[in-house]
Amino acid sequence: MEYELVMGLETHVELNTQTKIFCRCPVRFGQPPNTDCCPVCIGMPGTLPVLNREAVHFAALAGLALHCEVHLKSQMSRKHYFYPDLAKAYQITQQQVPICGPGWLELSNGKVIRIQRIHMEEDAGKLIHNGSDVLVDYNRAGVPLIEIVTHPDFRSAREAADYLEQLQGIMRYLGISDGKMQEGSLRCDVNISVRPKGQRTLGERTEIKNMNSLSYLVKAVEYEFRRQVELLERGEEVCRETRRYDQKTGTTQLMRKKEAETDYLYFEEPDIPPVALSPQELEAWNRELPELPMQKRKRYQQEGLSPQEASSLIKYPKVADYFEEACRWVQKPSLAAKWMLTHLFAAFQNEEEKESGAFPLSPRQFGEFLQGIEAGSIRRNYAKEVLAHLIATGDPLEQSLAKIQKEDMGEKELETLCQTCLQLYPEAAADYLRGKKQAIKALLGAAMKRSKGRANPQQAQQMLEKLIHQKEKA
Ligand code: ZN
Ligand code: MN
Numbered sequence: 515m516e517y518e519l520v521m522g523l524e525t526h527v528e529l530n531t532q533t534k535i536f537c538r539c540p541v542r543f544g545q546p547p548n549t550d551c552c553p554v555c556i557g558m559p560g561t562l563p564v565l566n567r568e569a570v571h572f573a574a575l576a577g578l579a580l581h582c583e584v585h586l587k588s589q590m591s592r593k594h595y596f597y598p599d600l601a602k603a604y605q606i607t608q609q610q611v612p613i614c615g616p617g618w619l620e621l622s623n624g625k626v627i628r629i630q631r632i633h634m635e636e637d638a639g640k641l642i643h644n645g646s647d648v649l650v651d652y653n654r655a656g657v658p659l660i661e662i663v664t665h666p667d668f669r670s671a672r673e674a675a676d677y678l679e680q681l682q683g684i685m686r687y688l689g690i691s692d693g694k695m696q697e698g699s700l701r702c703d704v705n706i707s708v709r710p711k712g713q714r715t716l717g718e719r720t721e722i723k724n725m726n727s728l729s730y731l732v733k734a735v736e737y738e739f740r741r742q743v744e745l746l747e748r749g750e751e752v753c754r755e756t757r758r759y760d761q762k763t764g765t766t767q768l769m770r771k772k773e774a775e776t777d778y779l780y781f782e783e784p785d786i787p788p789v790a791l792s793p794q795e796l797e798a799w800n801r802e803l804p805e806l807p808m809q810k811r812k813r814y815q816q817e818g819l820s821p822q823e824a825s826s827l828i829k830y831p832k833v834a835d836y837f838e839e840a841c842r843w844v845q846k847p848s849l850a851a852k853w854m855l856t857h858l859f860a861a862f863q864n865e866e867e868k869e870s871g872a873f874p875l876s877p878r879q880f881g882e883f884l885q886g887i888e889a890g891s892i893r894r895n896y897a898k899e900v901l902a903h904l905i906a907t908g909d910p911l912e913q914s915l916a917k918i919q920k921e922d923m924g925e926k927e928l929e930t931l932c933q934t935c936l937q938l939y940p941e942a943a944a945d946y947l948r949g950k951k952q953a954i955k956a957l958l959g960a961a962m963k964r965s966k967g968r969a970n971p972q973q974a975q976q977m978l979e980k981l982i983h984q985k986e987k988a
Contacts, residue, residue, distance in 0.1 A: 516711040517743045520719075521668035521704060521735065525681060526659050527691050528637060528699040529572045535636050535658035536563030536606065536786075543697055547642075547651035555636075555656035557601030562785050565590070569658035570789055571799065572690040573613050573634045576660055578800050579684050580629055582617030586791045590634075590783040598650050599639040607635035607661075609780045613789060619684075620808055621676045622825075628665040634789075635659050654698075666705065666716065671735035675728045678702065683807035687831050701726045704735060707752065708742045717742070718752040722759055722766055734759035738766050810834060814847070823851045826859075832871025836880075843881030850884050857901055874905045882911050893919065895967050922970045931969065932977045935960045936985070943982050954978060 531541055537554035554561045577584045591609040612633035619627050637657040642649040662681070668674045682693035682700060693700045707719035722738060725731040737759075742752050757766040805813075807828045814824040827837050837854060841847050858880070862868045873880070883901060886892035892900055896919045903914045923931070935957050936943050945953035954975060961974045 515747075517708045517739075517746070518711045518713075519669055519671075519706065519708055519735070519739045520666050520716060521674060521706045522666035523662075523664050523668065523674060523677065523702050523704055525662045525678065525700065525702040526637075527576070527662065527681075527685055527693065529569055529658040529660065529690050530692060530699075531566055531568040531572060531658055533566060533568075534656035535566050535569045535634070536656055539656065541657050543699075545653055547649070548653065550653045551655070556652050557603075557655075563606065563783075565786055565789065566658060569634060570613070570791070572658070572688075573632065573660045574791065574796065574799055575688050575690055575802070576662070576685070577614030577617065577632050578796075578803055579688055579806055580614075580617040580619055580632070580662070582614035582629060582632060584614050584791070584796055585611060586793065586796070587611070588613045588633075588789045590786045590789065591780050592783050593635075594779045595777075597638070598648070599641050599655070601639070601652065601655065605635060605638065606783055606786070608633035610782075619677060619680055621673060621680065622808075622811075623676070625673065627667045627673075627677055630663045630665055632660050632662050635661060666707070666719075671732040674704065674735065675732055678728060678731070680808065683828065687804050687806055689831075695726045695728065698726055702731070704731065704738075706735060706738050706742070708739060708746065717746075718754055720752065720754070720766075721756050723756055723769065725759065730759055730761060733764055734766055737764060741766065804831075814851075818846065818848045819851050823848070823855060826855055827851060830869045830871065833868060836871055836873055836877050839877035840881040840884065843878075843885040844888055846888070849888065850881075853884060853887075853901070854880075857898070861905065879904060879911070886911060886915070891915070893970070895962070895971060899967075920968050922973070923965060923968045928965075928969060928973060928977050929981070931961055931965055932957075932974065932981055935964070935978070936981055943985070946982055947986055 529541075533539060534541055534555055537552050539550045539552050539555055542550065554563060574584050588608055589611045590606050592604040593607050593609065594604040596603050612631045614632035616631070617629040619629060621627060637654050637659050639650050639652040639655040642651060664677075668677070678695075678700070682695075685691040685693040685700070691699055695701065702725050704722045704725060705719050706722065707717040709715070709717040720738065720742070722734050725734060738757070745752055753771065755771050756769045758769050759765075760767050810828045811821075811824045814827065815821060819827070828834050837850060840850050840854070844850050858873055858875070859868065861874045862872075875883070883892065883904060886900075887894070887897055892915065899918050900914055903909065903918055904911065907914070909917070939957055939960060942953045942956045946957075957978050958971065958975050961978065962969055962971060965974070
């Protein structure tokens with residue numbers, strides 16, 4: 515029997531607000547353990563949470579970008595469970611009325627993934643396992659999160675990975691999260707079930723917790739799909755349970771049988787009034803939305819870029835900004851894309867440098883260089899060298915050109931050079947006369963090489979053709 519994979523995602527995104535969601539501790543990554551903490555975020559008795567308005571703003575922006583209905587009134591709730599990373603023994607989250615209702619996200623293949631809801635909540639601390647000891651770091655406790663919940667619309671691991679990449683891009687463009695999976699600012703739980711192809715009802719699902727890498731996510735989903743199919747094939751049942759992915763064995767392992775929702779004993783958070791937005795406020799936030807990656811991708815492709823070029827350029831906002839800035843000097847955006855991707859990107863040592871947009875030339879210097887190519891003042895055979903010189907020295911374009919670009923060869927000198935090449939490779943000339951027009955390329959290559967870049971390729975080719983035909987007549 516053939517089986518189909520059915521999957522939904524719950525994605526937690528850490529918001530990069532100045533301060534935590536219920537206190538004034540700073541939100542930042544990589545500080546010494548338990549230094550960004552206060553009585554509120556370590557859950558001391560008698561403290562009162564005060565909701566951070568910036569977190570509400572960011573959550574609403576995410577909702578607007580994902581075409582969600584944003585609720586003018588929502589409510590915080592307590593979700594009870596005991597675990598040492600959660601000092602209060604309950605998490606403040608949103609249950610009955612989240613800040614955002616239904617919305618959707620379009621994958622790069624055009625498929626639409628329906629979003630059920632987005633709610634705000636606080637992050638928990640971090641447990642560090644050290645031999646037989648367990649240490650806890652509360653720096654992360656109280657960092658604002660949004661949780662984005664989809665419908666079970668995914669049919670492959672590839673679609674899930676694509677969704678997360680789109681989401682990452684959207685968060686970065688909104689400037690509300692860095693979306694770094696490896697640092698845990700974007701992590702997801704995967705709900706996964708299988709069913710015989712053609713069946714409409716859903717199979718029993720399992721949940722894989724806390725995936726923080728796209729490649730592990732793909733492996734975990736593929737493993738879990740096979741595991742569930744094998745259970746069904748043997749006539750056994752899939753149990754509702756929570757599992758985790760083990761990187762060493764490449765398998766998923768049972769963590770716990772799923773608690774029922776009621777075990778959390780949700781109730782309305784009595785210390786925080788309902789979250790209210792005015793229509794005017796929401797309207798203003800809606801106007802604040804930047805051009806988002808998917809719109810940018812479509813526009814770039816309309817302007818003549820390939821899908822791959824567009825994808826590479828939209829990945830980070832600063833890279834896209836640089837590209838658009840440089841394009842102000844050229845007619846054809848594809849020219850800027852090609853030079854950026856093949857030559858400027860080579861200057862980056864790693865992904866962080868690229869993300870920070872630390873290009874070796876200003877957009878203006880790069881734009882003027884491209885303009886020179888388009889106008890013909892920088893000749894193609896010198897362009898790479900000119901760019902390298904600009905990058906290495908920071909000299910103005912004029913000066914770089916004067917240093918690098920030599921005068922084209924005169925007619926006489928070019929003729930002598932071409933004669934030499936014909937003597938060196940008589941068989942290529944003969945091939946050309948027999949109708950193998952490609953043979954001219956070998957001769958041209960030799961001429962260009964011997965001229966050390968001083969021959970103009972068009973003129974050299976014309977000269978070679980002229981000389982071959984003269985010889986034939988003679
Ligand atoms: Zn605090
Ligand atoms: Mn959650």
